[in-house]
Amino acid sequence: MSFRTANGQDRILLIELSPSTPNLGRFLVMPRFGLLAIASILSEKTRFRVKLLFEPYTGPITPESVAAENPRYVMLNGLTTTSEENGTFVDRFRELTRGTVPIITGGEHASMFPESARRYSDFIFAHEGDEGILSLLEALEQRDPLTRDSLLSRVHGLHYRGPDGEWKFNTGVARIKEIDYRYDLSVVEGAEQASKRFRTACMPVQTSRGCTYCCSFCSWLTLYGKSGYYVRPIDDVIHDIVHTVEYTGIHDFIVTDNLFAGDPAYAEELAFRLKRAFEGRETKPRLTVLMRADQFTDGPGALSDRLIRMLAEAGMANVSLGLESISSTSLLQMNKKADLPMYYLASERLRKHGVGMLATFVAGFDGDRCEDVVNISEFSDRLGLFTSQVYARSITTGTVDDLMNGQRILTGALDRYRNGHGVWFMPAQMLPSELQYAIFESCFRFHKKGGASRKLALRAFQSIWAGMRPHYEALQRIEREILVPEGIYRESVTGGYMLASKVLNALYTDEERYGNFQTRCARIFLEAEPARRTSPVPALQANAVSMA
Template identity: 25%
Template sequence: MQPLPLLSGADPTRALDAIFVNAPLRDYGQRPRTNDYTLPVLGMAYIATYSQRAGFNVAVLDAEAHGLGIVETAELVNAARPRWAAMNLLAPTYEMSARIAAHLAPDIALMVGGHHAKAMPDRILADPRMANLRTLVLGEGELRVAALLEDEQRRRELPGVLWRDPLLGTRAAGIPSGKPNPQMLGPDINALPYVNRAFLPQDPYQAAPTETDRRLARNRGTDLLKNAARTGHREANIVGSRGCPYNCTFCGAAVSANPDLSIRVRSPENIIGELDQLHAEYGVTAFRFVDDLFLGAGRVIDEQMAAFTQNRIGERYVWDATGRINVLNRLSDSELDRLVQNGLREVALGIESGSDRILKAMDKRIDAEMTERVAHRLVKHGIGVKGYFILGFPGESHDDIEATVRHIRNLWALADNSPGDIRASVFEFRPYPGTPIWTTLTDAGHSPDALLAYGDVDLTSDGADETMRQRDEFNFSVDIQFGDVPLARVRSTLATLTREQHQRNQATQGAAA
């Protein structure tokens, strides 16, 4: 057979059973991408790995990572002639996915899943561009996708699988015979194989040394950290859990939006096994936990850190993770010291706003004072903080947005004389179907079509140019003013804060040089 260009993980000597397609954020056939790196599609790689272990020849085509256009993506799939093309549907990229689907050869069956498929299945089933859609999989797909690759007719017996009846044009659904197997909807994540990184074109990757690496080398002084300060780490992304117990109103992972999803945490032994495998196979020494729960529950933190200490993880690796401010607020200084000793490099925190009124509307269960206290304690212990912020949230006033600007600058000031740094990453609010705030907005009269009209935001007129280079995948908007603050001011504030963060980064790099 011919080589399969840009298709990751497939055996080129065998016919393809499926290509898993990650749609580009934009049609890069019209404008080249500016990001040097985009997050890997770990969920898609988990499904591809499981299918591969079940004996199927599958590939991942990450059109975003490769900067592909709509037509080019479809042509690559058509040329490879798989039995199935499978897509992970997300609201900001749905239009890209639908346009790719419309270009696919009619003899290639289409399978879809993802947050958007779960939130709006009937809308997707009715989309004429999805004419060859044969299965829509709700929720976690490893076991059901492998079953469908074995025999499409199994869709009639699988839970959480939908399709369009070809005669009636109505929704059809699988009806399990007997008692449904709960593993079909929520597999045992400790029993799943480790992700085959051959499916991920950008993970693991070689990271350049950062100011955080240099700070750690000065403050912790191990050979690992000193080497990383000179050459950077080999890094990989990893998932430690599935599900989130919180209900942030803007988040697709909100517990109220996923009542079918059981919250599961991988065992420490299972996680450490993957860390060691990635180190042995790829030389990885830095890991990023991208799930919601790794530092989001006290019991989980205690269990994982006991195992990390026993296995001397902090002597061998560094790692970053997302964290919950209210949970970290309850940790003692000795518990923070244990995180440091076990290799914690940076925590990503959903700070979101400096206004307590907006934080309450978001159901964040924190306030600005708690955020400052937690961030200050973390950086004093030498742990970096990456704070995420949202501007333009529904109901946000001019005073609220000013409170957020002050909050970010206060956090920067806390880091100025501390061993750890604080970085701010600021976004314009955009609604996602299936989230609590989506229901609030549609109940208030907003049209779903208008809420789904995602488009690019060009911030260069506000003086943001090179400062926005690595944010190409985040600058999306539905172009609706949801609060009291005009969008022009929301965007100019976002650009100002991003530019100030970029200047801080440049200043610390210059000082280190």
């Protein structure tokens, strides 16, 4: 597809800024696959000069340096944790360019919180943008305003301003069933031989999109806009892995699928082809994949020993199991059809084939008590995991959890703390700050045991906790000043605090009182921010409070 250029502007810059508050992803030097895919599509299918700027590769990205490149368009990733950085960046960039360069955003934050992304965007893509980005650029290159607006109105999933200046959204989401892109890492500044500069360098790769399940908390339906599970052409997957190894020297891959090997026949062909692609090579790719425990049991959809062995031989080095909880009540609430015996069986089969295991847990569902969350560390150790990652229930926009429990959200929590680790809702069987503490206490207890790899993860979690401290203190203040005095939480006969759902629901149905409640919470979150620079950060100790 060809596009005309004007005033010598023929460059598109795609930018990924780093979040100011650490999260686990920050300790891996890895660009996000969405921007890589879009940059590669633009490089192949347009005549624009395309450059992707990834801050860990390039060093600090400033509005001045970007403006100096005289781009025709700027595209930003849409992570919630970087929304404040994106806003500050774009404000200054617009000053320098007098608002003449369109800002296009997409990704998780843009899809789930488009009203927030409007601050720093001219055009916002919800859901998949592989095909829509080409349609958008075609529309923007039109000289005639009527033609331009007509074409804009046909781009699925696009938020944009109409001729009257009001924001519009094109509904009618269309899933991409034939995923069509191949990485072109030459457009990523600093990617060449990146493995020589970064010890923790890895690369995302995608083999499928979507999932065949619908857990109550999962955001994949919101991100894609519609159900469906679609696989990429195996030739394209092999290309991305081989190209990455040859161009960057990186051999470690994070497979970004919501559900790897959801199509066993596809997975078998992929394993066969991938193993053959690296026959005779000294180094092989190492893949970390996200899977479910029931894929390694004896039920429907479970993988055979033969297939697990083939995948391991092809490079599946680690499986990240989405275990979510050790509470049967919470698993039921999540619509997660699993139990602890299933988890043990899955770990035995993976260990049999020499595949490493890590696991993710989502804490704060209604079956979780404080001690249950902390005890995830002991369960993870028994399971033989090399790392255990406990995240906070988030009540994500558009999920079943949001529909049923949206009133529990604590409004005003700053975006920088919405990094998976931050608690910004009201759990049933403990105070929000207790859940926040328990999440990190579990991670600390687990990673204090074991060898060097756990110690590295421990330092990462300690750094994250240090960055989270203002948020933790804000939660405690909200509890002292609002939640406990106003009866939203009440002390139980066993000594802990329990959510008084009837009190909260009565508050929620009173629009004026609930609005006041939200305003007060938001003010406290904001007022806690000066502590980021002035308050010492105490180290959590396992015996700091009783978790029994």
